Amino acid sequence: QVQLKESGPGLVQPSETLSLTCTVSGFSLTSYSVSWVRQPSGKGPEWMGRMWYDGDTAYNSALKSRLSISRDTSKNQVFLKMNSLQTDDTGTYYCTRDRGRGYNSRYYFDYWGQGVMVTVSS
């Protein structure tokens, strides 16, 4: 049974770095890609970036300068680090399993975690 679970601090100070972990089960990180998606309250979701099954990454250009995605396949975990946080980074952060073909953008999200709420505030 495919499961994804996000974890991390609920509160981050402005200008600091956010670190989140996505722990997956029911599939292998070397067979499937995993994305991070965030959603400010009352707004639509925003795709942040992807960890490919081969260890490569793809990022949303709007966040690329602040964002890093990595993984530990032995622990079935994907990590997100984003620096220089501001109040408009407040929202719910999700990890997703990606489904598609080839090595391109054409992947949708067939499983989602429940999300972790992150508040940026002093």
Added chain:
Amino acid sequence: VQMTQSPSYLAASPGESVSISCKASKSISNNLAWYQEKPGKANKLLIHSGSTLQSGTPSRFSGSGSGTDFTLTIRSLESEDFAVYYCQQYNEYPLTFGSGTKLEIK
């Protein structure tokens, strides 16, 4: 690619049929997915490739369209269908979502 969803809010009664529109700012072929969001639950993929039902999606859901105009239709609404729905394009980076449609019970 900007995704414009309408309406943002929709009220309907069980048994009725509803349609939600999603328009892309440029052609995305059929690289469009629809998701359902409910409180306390993980988001659920309903439809991908514009019209292909994900395994487990009830047949009362259908998707149509290609290019720039897409529609999600739900026939004979059931109580479990009242939720928020999002469209998402995956034709090109960055992957982008619509702003959502909240479907409420009338």
